[in-house]
Amino acid sequence: MAQDLKPLGDDSSGYFNLALPKRYNFDKVFAFAAWLAIFFGLFILAVLLIEVFTDGLPRLDWQ
Secondary structure, three states: OHHHOOOOOOOOOOOOOOOHHHHHHHHHHHHHHHHHHHHHHHHHHHHHHHHHHHHHHHHOOOO
8 A cells, every 4th residue: 555655746657847947937036026025115115204304304493
């Protein structure tokens, strides 16, 4: 019975295609998209902070 068990991913022909180049390309695209999302969020945060400071600093008074 144990001899009949096959490892996971075995397609009965002995060949298991990992498609590593395709996975590496997908990883690079995903990493680029993640970095793009991070920098876009930081850019929007900087724009909003600059807007708050330019609007609020003239309203500050020492009294």
